[in-house]
Amino acid sequence: MPLAISREFYIVGAFEGPHIHYFPTHLQPIIAERTPLGFRRWSYAIKNPYEICPCIPVGLPRPLVGLFPVRSFLLFDTPIPLNTRSQLVALGPNEFIISSSRLSIILWLTRSVLARFRDSQYRKRAWTTIWNSIS
Amino acid sequence: MAIFSPDFLHMNSESIIFGSPIDTGGIAFGFFEIDDDPEAIIEECKCDGQKFMALLSALSVSVGPEAIQNLYRHHLSNEVLDVLKVFFSSAVIDLICRNRANPHSLLFEFSLDASYALAEDHIHKLFVPNTLDPRRIFPQLHLAAPHKIVSFNPKYGIEHAVSH
Numbered sequence: 213m214p215l216a217i218s219r220e221f222y223i224v225g226a227f228e229g230p231h232i233h234y235f236p237t238h239l240q241p242i243i244a245e246r247t248p249l250g251f252r253r254w255s256y257a258i259k260n261p262y263e264i265c266p267c268i269p270v271g272l273p274r275p276l277v278g279l280f281p282v283r284s285f286l287l288f289d290t291p292i293p294l295n296t297r298s299q300l301v302a303l304g305p306n307e308f309i310i311s312s313s314r315l316s317i318i319l320w321l322t323r324s325v326l327a328r329f330r331d332s333q334y335r336k337r338a339w340t341t342i343w344n345s346i347s
Numbered sequence: 348m349a350i351f352s353p354d355f356l357h358m359n360s361e362s363i364i365f366g367s368p369i370d371t372g373g374i375a376f377g378f379f380e381i382d383d384d385p386e387a388i389i390e391e392c393k394c395d396g397q398k399f400m401a402l403l404s405a406l407s408v409s410v411g412p413e414a415i416q417n418l419y420r421h422h423l424s425n426e427v428l429d430v431l432k433v434f435f436s437s438a439v440i441d442l443i444c445r446n447r448a449n450p451h452s453l454l455f456e457f458s459l460d461a462s463y464a465l466a467e468d469h470i471h472k473l474f475v476p477n478t479l480d481p482r483r484i485f486p487q488l489h490l491a492a493p494h495k496i497v498s499f500n501p502k503y504g505i506e507h508a509v510s511h
Contacts, residue, residue, distance in 0.1 A: 237478035238502040253378075255450060258503050268448045271378040299502060337478045344477065344500045 220246045221254070221266055222291035223310055224276060226300060233305075235334070236321055236341045241300045241310075242285065249273035251291070264296050299345055317345045348474045348505050355469035356400065362463040366399025366456070367392040368431055369443065373451035381442065391439050399457060402434050421450035467491050474508050476501035 227240040243266055244251040250273040254266040276287065288308075292298075297312040301321070309320045325338045356363075371389045373379060381388060394402070406415070406427065414424040423443060432440055446452035467488060475481050477498040482489045489496060499508030 232479065232484065234476070234479040237476060238500070240501075240504050258507060260503060260507070262502060270373075270449060270451065271376075272380060274377065333480075340478050344502045347500055347502070 219266070221294035222246055222251070223288070223294050223298060223300060224251060224253075224291045225285055225287035226302065226308070227285060234337060235305070235307075236301055236303045236324060236338050238341065238344055239286075239300050239302050239308075241294075241298065242287070243294060244276075244291070245269065245273075246291070247273045250275050262297060262299070264294065264298065301341060301345070314346050318342050321345075348509070350471040350473075350509075352469050352471055353403075355465065356403070356457075358469070359459060359463040360396050360400050362459045362461075363396030363399055364458040364460055365393040365395065366402070366458075367394070368402070368435065368453065368455055369439065370451040370454040370456060372456075373449075373454070378449065378451045379442065379446055383438070388438060388442060391436050392442075394434065396457075398434060402430070405430050405433065418453065421453045423447050423453050427453075470495055472497050474499055474505055 222244055223241040224244045225242040227242055241264070242253065243256050243264065244253045245266075252273040253270045255268055255270050256264050256266045258264055276291065292310050295312040298310055299312070299314075299317060301309040301317055303309065303320070303324045307324075309317055311317050311320075321338050321342055325335050328334045367389075369392045370378070371392055374381070374385050374389050374392070377385075406418070409430055410418075410424075410426045414426040417424050418427055428440070428444070431443065443452050470488065470492075472495055473481075473485065473488060474497050475484070477500060481493075481496045481498075485496065497508060499505065
């Protein structure tokens, strides 16, 4: 995408709030470009094999806190630089893994299962999420 | 996310509070570069249920299948634009045309009051992430029509699931 070359992209949040408990699960990241005037949200496409491709900027640059006034979206305190293969996995309402390494995601998910070993539903969803992360 | 049958709107047209061809929330939240007062342009975009249903009927009659597919992807075609011009002011048409690349500029929305009725027949497909158990969240639909529930990998997002 020529429009997106040489720009500084970050994952600034997630498109889905934790209204229903179905963790661990992948969530859709909110992608924004850092500009001298603030953060500017971009719409993006996800390709298969997995790759995030920013497409077009949406709206004007704003301070991060004003980027998404809708409460159902999550904004992270610290934006994370975007790697086009970054995956966002929520382990709970306030616990996230953002990584482009599938091995790292699997290890974090396995660790989270061990910490919740009595929760059979969590265990089941964790295996599904591990499968999703490598699919 | 769900794909509904057109019958859902026909049956509930009396419950429509307003309809709009543009994402009015996107206007309010600054997804558009506009010079005018956002509230004023939002009011221009909104229409009552009768007009919204007439717009949908006109689109289904006057617009070809390719243009309808483009509309689903938020891509404006001249056929759709000609119909929109009949129903909306030049300010609304101008906003749509100036923001062609912005998917929020051609995102039909409607709001219903609490009197609407939803039946199983109205639902064509319901897309659910594969980490969410539909038996727990949608037990009635799962019992009555499990084939309508489509499970998808949330890593790739809902749009990937819908387009396949």
